[in-house]
Amino acid sequence: MKEIVQAAEIAGAWAATDPKTRAAVITGVADALDAAGPALIAIADAETRLGTKRLTGELARTTFQLRLLAAESGSSYDVRIDRADPSWPPGPRPDLRRYRTAVGPVLVFAASNFPFAFSVAGGDTAAAWAAGCPVVVKAHPGHPELSRRTASIVVEALGRWGALLGLVEGETAGVEALRHPAVAAAAFTGSVAGGLALARIAADRPVPIPFHGELGSVNPVIVLPGAAETRAEELATGYAGSLTLGNGQFCTNPGLVFAPSSGPFVDLVAERLRAVTAGSFLNDRIASGFETVAERLAAIPGMREIAGGAGARLLEIDLADFVPDVAEECFGPLGVIVRYSRLSDVVPILAALPGQLTTTVHALDSEAGDVEALRPVLADRSGRILWGGWPTGVAVTAAMQHGGPYPATTSPASTSVGTAAVDRFLRPVSYQDWPSHLLPEPLRDDNPWGVPQRFS
Template structure:
């Protein structure tokens, strides 16, 4: 049987640009994974690993003009947005290189024998080692930062794990170019090309998660696709960790005081956040709880004015466009749902932004309105009007897990007056990142960042952004009563690699 072609498609027209590759067969997936598995030892040297990551960042910057041109042709995200995303991706690679050099992620702990303890403590030396080959499932909406050279790949390589990337069908040409940059950087440091593998095709993605030499997986995408892969990872004869980012509603609560004092500001900020990138950010605010009454009316009017001024945009592909149109149509048809600005088709290939309103009481009833508590990918949000605190609390109690939760407060509430602290405490169990007087779109790459959340936002408690993302691809190992000459250098008493560690209970830097 002839392998299916992989086409690069222009989302602005729906037309094929070029054939990039063919979908990988089961044998080709097997060969790619085995090549990656064979490359594990080459990544053992942390100095080489860090240098490779820095060269990869420099390599992306060297051909940035070409990469941005191809990325724009395949995503319609625009050169300005893509230029910033490429810079973020290069920064992320260098940040992980710094983390590799520092070595704290190895989490070295040494406890010497203590026969007087109850029970007695033997000589114990603990650190973390790489899991092995990591399967990375690229995202559509971030063709640089969450794709071939994105956070999953960068953090896995930093951990010492080779990767095999399942390319996203929305940007296959860009995926091939970026993979070549990474392999060129690897070759410059004597690393085999197998440290970064690339496969195309839906079936290849299924074969990849089932391959016995794949030790872990990272995914960013839909609930349906991510859950299928998560279940496949768990159903293997030897289950593996699956770190998936699936769907997120990202609720926002606007207090009565905030609506009274900052209606225009909040309405404009919400419009900008929900339409950023044509509403295709994983942290887009999808449900906004606004008080009923005059103050809430003013906020809705400000939102209506701002959204009405938003230009139509192109979604990443026509499948997403069709899903968006169907999703907003189904939601708008529900009883008591209104469309102050109707989201929908704005041309043959574009969509217009809009928002829906609904009484919050409707969300507290079982039935069709539960659809409003699910993410709708694209430039739309749902404004739920709550009558009192009890109604607000009841909605919050029904919400699924999200990447973010946001509260907009009055200055007095921000200063500690009223029940703002208890509201913040109620939002905390819902999300991995809680914001006050801000908007969730925009995820800083920083050591303190957490990009994750309760299911269905993610399938694990780990972050996919920031330095601690490396922890997903490591496992701890303890050596007990092991003669020093047999220990890895990282665990020896004289600390020849000068690593941060906890030594007999004392933190050494």
């Protein structure tokens, strides 16, 4: 596969670039995408039906994260230097110098629901480039023309570094690329079934590789009685908006809500959802999948439909009737309300849920004692825990964790959003007793690249 061969050929030279050079190249890609914005947005809207407003914002997010991760390329080495110490217990310590270096060519599987931000030049690509890795992208079939046009613009902007991006299309090509011996890591955003199938391929290779898959999540929301009673209007409006944002086609869509058995909150949510205008699905396959899962959830014993229409659906079930199938992700505008009488009964249900990208708590300050019992359970089950607010906004920043325990992701220790995403494509190497002038630049005494160094 020529794209991977070309990536392998340039991998060493790109990994050896100084941070300023690397940042300038990545920033140049962001500038080129901004310049081509109107044309790219028109293509994206024709293929995805997401609308120009949404796509304009997503392209801005994409070029922002390229620039942010470009700036991160100089601080990702995590240099640790231990000077030789003859008195170190239990015996002499040699001169040890550890840093993180690029893993090699990375394969990125583009997502359907973010044709810019999780696609050809999206966050996975930006993070891999910042780590010093070339990228081959498996284009998503939902936006092929946009993928080709974006790749063309990026390759032109890369100039002599054009081999840093390759594009392949089709399921067969994606699997072939994943099995290629030169590929050192892979990143994926998509369905649980598709992600797990690819993860098995990555693990079954003669030389297994890291597979960073972001798969599925229902992102539970827990509404405590005080908040449900005193903030019902606000919470109902916020939940309905988050549930239907992008027609529910977000991995952080809050599909499962635990709410008190009494109070106006649920009726107010149903009222707002009945007024929602029908949105567009990304493609017919996603629309069909939504209907299939929605009907399966509605058929669970004890489940009741309290709002249904062209725009969104809302189901309700009592906690006593809760079964694990209630927590199945439905990719689209469908919410499930689980009614509880005692919050203490919710805790073991939350503890038994599969891993989640997010969990959210809505409570009054006076309910802090009850929240203390919830917090460790939520931290065990998710990568991001929200106090108030709604999970559908994912900030691109240093402290963001967009990942979680399996099956939300296949690599819970990493994030696919934010500057820490670079970590997925690095591996540590230690040098012992090497002359300083023969070391990689980040480890040298004179530190020619000016990277952060930690001494002990």
